[in-house]
Amino acid sequence: xxxxxxxxxxxxxxxxxxxxxxxxxxxxxxxxxxxxxxxxxxxxxxxxxxxxxxxxxxxxxxxxxxxxxxxxxxxxxxxxxxxxxxxxxxxxxxxxxxxxxxxxxxxxxxxxxxxxxxxxxxxxxxxxxxxxxxxxxxxxxxxxxxxxxxxxxxxxxxxxxxxxxxxxxxxxxxxxxxxxxxxxxxxxxxxxxxxxxxxxxxxxxxxxxxxxxxxxxxxxxxxxxxxxxxxxxxxxxxxxxxxxxxxxxxxxxxxxxxxxxxxxxxxxxxxxxxxxxxxxxxxxxxxxxxxxxxxxxxxxxxxxxxxxxxxxxxxxxxxxxxxxxxxxxxxxxxxxxxxxxxxxxxxxxxxxxx
Amino acid sequence: xxxxxxxxxxxxxxxxxxxxxxxxxxxxxxxxxxxxxxxxxxxxxxxxxxxxxxxxxxxxxxxxxxxxxxxxxxxxxxxxxxxxxxxxxxxxxxxxxxxxxxxxxxxxxxxxxxxxxxxxxxxxxxxxxxxxxxxxxxxxxxxxxxxxxxxxxxxxxxxxxxxxxxxxxxxxxxxxxxxxxxxxxxxxxxxxxxxxxxxxxxxxxxxxxxxxxxxxxxxxxxxxxxxxxxxxxxxxxxxxxxxxxxxxxxxxxxxxxxxxxxxxxxxxxxxxxxxxxxx
Numbered sequence: 001x002x003x004x005x006x007x008x009x010x011x012x013x014x015x016x017x018x019x020x021x022x023x024x025x026x027x028x029x030x031x032x033x034x035x036x037x038x039x040x041x042x043x044x045x046x047x048x049x050x051x052x053x054x055x056x057x058x059x060x061x062x063x064x065x066x067x068x069x070x071x072x073x074x075x076x077x078x079x080x081x082x083x084x085x086x087x088x089x090x091x092x093x094x095x096x097x098x099x100x101x102x103x104x105x106x107x108x109x110x111x112x113x114x115x116x117x118x119x120x121x122x123x124x125x126x127x128x129x130x131x132x133x134x135x136x137x138x139x140x141x142x143x144x145x146x147x148x149x150x151x152x153x154x155x156x157x158x159x160x161x162x163x164x165x166x167x168x169x170x171x172x173x174x175x176x177x178x179x180x181x182x183x184x185x186x187x188x189x190x191x192x193x194x195x196x197x198x199x200x201x202x203x204x205x206x207x208x209x210x211x212x213x214x215x216x217x218x219x220x221x222x223x224x225x226x227x228x229x230x231x232x233x234x235x236x237x238x239x240x241x242x243x244x245x246x247x248x249x250x251x252x253x254x255x256x257x258x259x260x261x262x263x264x265x266x267x268x269x270x271x272x273x274x275x276x277x278x279x280x281x282x283x284x285x286x287x288x289x290x291x292x293x294x295x296x297x298x299x300x301x302x303x304x305x306x307x308x309x310x311x312x313x314x315x316x317x318x319x320x321x322x323x324x325x326x327x328x329x330x331x332x333x334x335x336x337x338x339x340x341x342x343x344x345x346x347x348x349x350x351x352x353x354x
Numbered sequence: 355x356x357x358x359x360x361x362x363x364x365x366x367x368x369x370x371x372x373x374x375x376x377x378x379x380x381x382x383x384x385x386x387x388x389x390x391x392x393x394x395x396x397x398x399x400x401x402x403x404x405x406x407x408x409x410x411x412x413x414x415x416x417x418x419x420x421x422x423x424x425x426x427x428x429x430x431x432x433x434x435x436x437x438x439x440x441x442x443x444x445x446x447x448x449x450x451x452x453x454x455x456x457x458x459x460x461x462x463x464x465x466x467x468x469x470x471x472x473x474x475x476x477x478x479x480x481x482x483x484x485x486x487x488x489x490x491x492x493x494x495x496x497x498x499x500x501x502x503x504x505x506x507x508x509x510x511x512x513x514x515x516x517x518x519x520x521x522x523x524x525x526x527x528x529x530x531x532x533x534x535x536x537x538x539x540x541x542x543x544x545x546x547x548x549x550x551x552x553x554x555x556x557x558x559x560x561x562x563x564x565x566x567x568x569x570x571x572x573x574x575x576x577x578x579x580x581x582x583x584x585x586x587x588x589x590x591x592x593x594x595x596x597x598x599x600x601x602x603x604x605x606x607x608x609x610x611x612x613x614x615x616x617x618x619x620x621x622x623x624x625x626x627x628x629x630x631x632x633x
Binding site: 227228230234235237238249 | 494542546
């Protein structure tokens with residue numbers, strides 16, 4: 001058969017037609033193989049990352065031991081003196097690492113971020129879908145989407161230059177002064193610092209997470225059937241009762257998912273937090289305004305000095321730290337799935353139309 | 355067969371061929387709901403022009419007519435469901451017990467408690483079956499917590515759902531069949547003790563067996579509750595209602611006792627619609 005077959009000729013004889021299409025079918029098989037391989041790449045990439053992180057951090061895991069999770073210390077040791085060997089692992093003299101303050105800082109700042117972001121996001125989404133006139137609602141929606149695209153370093157810079165100083169001058173002293181005394185509330189009292197610290201990081205994280213949660217929630221709310229909401233109106237429920245009992249339960253599964261997405265973002269956020277946390281290693285925040293640090297921020301801020309450690313032990317410890325962050329994020333996702341499953345098996349149509 | 359057996363039972367309670375509307379007497383001077391030259395529209399277009407209708411207490415009135423003739427807009431105006439729709443405008447009056455429903459003294463929530471609605475498709479709320487029944491009762495504070503179980507049972511029995519759902523009151527309403535869901539919505543609407551129920555093609559998404567259940571229920575409830583039913587099912591209008599209003603091209607073309615509308619209409623359009631030559 002000639003290789004320059006004009007398309008019209010193909011259909012002249014049924015035999016040739018079949019042959020051509022069979023050829024096409026074979027190349028479709030090829031496409032299937034290629035796409036299968038392509039689909040496997042993310043899986044392989046994840047496995048490779050875990051494997052490398054594990055093997056790189058293995059010496060650190062061995063030497064730092066279980067007390068890695070309870071210790072406060074973060075001492076790289078003397079990188080200029082001769083290294084020493086413990087249990088066959090080379091490390092600088094006097095090095096000692098504990099991840100507890102970073103872990104606490106990560107969880108606290110992300111927790112604060114969610115506490116602020118969840119109500120604001122759901123409120124914003126409700127306003128955009130239900131309350132605002134159409135033009136304004138489109139505008140607000142547009143700005144919400146733009147917010148997601150702002151690089152985190154810009155948030156960080158804004159936090160350091162404007163938000164932090166303003167809050168610590170005008171707002172934090174008021175909170176510290178008027179917070180009631182007592183066991184739990186002492187966390188709100190004390191030195192308000194200069195704007196770099198836990199609460200500033202929490203607020204910055206919240207601002208970064210709000211667009212994620214509210215955009216998803218908004219899309220979910222748009223899918224709630226009008227007929228169901230009108231059913232609430234028709235038996236004399238108020239707008240708020242309809243929202244609380246019908247609209248929000250209808251989308252709750254999806255909203256929980258969106259919040260977990262936001263939490264994952266907050267847990268792993270690096271640059272902005274590294275800039276506004278104050279990057280203080282080795283202590284956990286004593287009050288709401290204390291300087292602190294998180295796992296992600298520590299990895300990025302300590303990498304340079306870690307690379308100067310000739311034994312490589314500091315970098316290996318950072319790898320172990322990264323591994324912990326990954327496990328936390330993974331656990332968050334698993335917890336989210338279990339939670340969502342539990343909610344949906346309670347018989348409610350949560351997340352219908354998601 | 356199970357189905358044919360229960361059909362027989364249901365048919366025994368109300369002899370369908372007799373015409374349910376003839377089972378009890380109405381007091382024509384006792385008007386619960388009344389519209390006075392009601393003109394409705396959205397934006398620049400007028401949907402319905404100058405409709406005056408009266409609904410005697412305990413009556414069943416069918417609103418029939420081709421799609422787009424304004425029946426549903428009319429129905430939804432009777433408990434102010436259109437008020438929130440963009441561009442909605444109205445002239446004329448709707449009087450509930452001789453008082454305008456748009457009067458500033460009228461409490462909107464209270465109005466909707468008194469004038470309830472059942473929709474084209476079942477719209478259960480995302481809560482348990484029991485909560486679906488009780489949601490209105492709780493919102494309006496109509497009963498004490500101790501009575502909730504009894505109210506749930508009474509209402510579900512009233513709509514004939516009790517046997518089917520008594521063992522899963524805390525389960526999801528979405529596991530019920532379409533017909534059962536609509537009955538649940540009816541129980542929910544009845545729970546707030548409405549005086550008038552507006553039904554917007556309540557059986558259009560149901561199978562014949564479920565339609566019969568719903569129709570029998572309406573007929574059974576009618577002396578206590580006044581029904582206004584939008585329907586495309588002419589046979590339904592004929593067997594169910596005391597009076598029928600025929601809407602055509604944005605006007606109330608003809609209104610009268612159901613029997614007369616179907617057997618001796620005065621308008622040519624009505625005659626052509628009910629005989630099936632248009633519509």
